Amino acid sequence: MSNERINVTKPFLPPIGQYIKEIESIWENHWLTHTGPKHTALEESLKSYLKTKNVSLFTNGHMALELAIEALELDGEIITTPFTFASTTYAIMRNGLTPVFCDIEPDTYTIDAEKIESLITEKTSAIVPVHVYGNVCDYKKIAEIAAKYNLKVIYDAAHAFGTFVDGISVAALGDISMFSFHATKVFHTIEGGCLTFDDESLGARLADIRQFGLFGKEDSVLAGTNAKMNEFQAAMGLCNLKHIDDIIKKRKTLDSRYRKNLDGLSGIKLCPEQKHVQSSYSYFPIQVIASEFNMSRDQLSDRLKEENIYTRKYFYPLTSAFKFIADKFNADDTPVAKEIADNILTLPLYFDLQLDDVDRICDILWKCGKTR
């Protein structure tokens, strides 16, 4: 079997001719950035693909999330989870707000909605849940709690592009949802991101915040920033969106192969599929239960590296355990999240990955599981 290097991810690229054709008009109109024709076209295409009323584009997903919190004028405390990418926690902190960490569910790794109410105080202004790996949060329970306590809900949907729950697009959940279009995500614009929302007035406010408080104005209306998506990013998005069905289909095939191959391997725990969710197969996480597998997560990751296979401890550590802020939080407050972060490993999954590659990776896992 080949020993070719396999990375945990590899960005999708459309055929180069398609991108060149898409950007040709930029040489005619010299419109390089800020709500140009590509930007407008991508917004329209995304509205239709994500089945949402409003889409605002940003230079990356993180800025989109940070500015969503700003646009809703939140204050005080925000209930969120530590089992996520640094971005979710920092978007809250960079707005001068306090993240309050709620534990996660053992199967979906998303916020444990049953535990939210006990964390609500008079300072709580919002909930920021994460659809981890594209697993959809308990959106019904979250909506119920938000209504009862008058809280806003902003979903970090960076992992859930193209995901539907009970036939509803995840882009339609909460007050705002954020999608990341980073190069390694299921759909990308090299760097980029968007917010989706129902409330039309938010669009104007976001356009101002993202452009120095100066969107179509002479006099600035707020101390905004610069978080605009440029035309080359939008052009990449327009090209990639044409391939999204194939991308998701291929990922589904790879996901099924992993599940079939790893079935019965003791000590390797997979995320159960959510029956009510139409997934876009963003990641393939496994939990390595050392006591049953003969090897720890770290040993397995090192062993795979020796075979030229690069996995990722995603998410590890918890964002509440990053050393420079760890004194502010207690990872023991979220025991489920802590345990999963210690066991989790995401296996390679990307459009160009071959079924043979998945077989090669799984063969190694079986060998590791049986021998020390």
Ligand SMILES: *Cc1c(COP(=O)(O)O)cnc(C)c1O
């Ligand atoms: C990728 C990601 C982000 C940030 O997106 P960028 O586009 O890289 O800024 C935020 N949250 C989660 C969960 C992510 O995976």
